[in-house]
Amino acid sequence: MGSQGDDGGFEEFVAARGPRLLRVAWLLTGDAHLAEDLLQTVLARVWPRWRKIAGDHPEAYIRKALIHTHASWWRRRWRGEVPHGELPETAPPRGAYDAYESVDLEQSLAAAVRALPVRQRAVVVLRYFEDLSVEDTAATLGCAPGTVKSQSAKALRTLRALLPAAMAEGGDCRARS
Template sequence: MTGKDATTADFEEFVRACGPRLLRVAFLLTGDAHLAEDLLQTALAKVWPKWHRISGEHPEAYVRKTLVHTHATWWRRRWRGEVPHGELPDSAARGADPFAGVDLEDSVRHSLQRLPKRQRAVVVLRYFEDLSVVETAQILGCKPGTVKSQAAKALRSLREVLSDKDVHYV
């Protein structure tokens, strides 16, 4: 194989191996499957020309950082107006169990979308990707103390948002 063919094969293998994890990160950042696919594709297109330089050390961390930064760029440009929500049923229709019919996955996803972009990125990288405070700080280009404070604020917000009154019912 020539150098270019080897680089292409290496990149394709990386996408096969890490693509699902990276897509999950993109989904958690965007909250939308289609936008997540677009975000991942855009990030991969950005790193492809540099692949020969980044493929040696920690390419997944580099691509993850590119995902977060690309999402931040999209977030700054996106209109953040009202988002329609379905109507919740009466409390009497839910029955005696207040959590009967609660879709926790949907509630967590919607709650993540309510967080400011920096807090959302911290939560996704720290708790869904299981990165350390230092690794998260490196990806976000900030100090570890900032990661800790943003994580604390985000978790406090999530606790409030995920309270009994705000869960999404099926």
């Protein structure tokens, strides 16, 4: 066993890649605190095996673990009543600059991505937010490239249906396919 300070580069890896992995976790969960819990859970599970994982694409391994752990959490989560309040909308005068328009568009997109089924959400996060190829996404998810393509097409169709107003206001926000 190594000394307490000998972590095989784990701390350096987490310091360098942690923010990007946290972004993946947030895109999967849609909640900052839940994303932190998800990443912490995965990193705690990876730590004992770090020496084996470190030499063989650790970021891809951890992304895959994030997706699988989130899917298992998602399956167990209660989907009952969710309290929320809706504030009345006030539209700015026509032609006025809305400083919050891009934030609204981002929030609309994030909500639409969270509305996707788990598998489609994972494909969208990996393909369009993490910019992985079809093959890398398929390898991460453990499926065929054709599955990634079909899940991607279904997800983009759903997102376009959920976001027509946001697309009209914010311009062309279609993801590349």
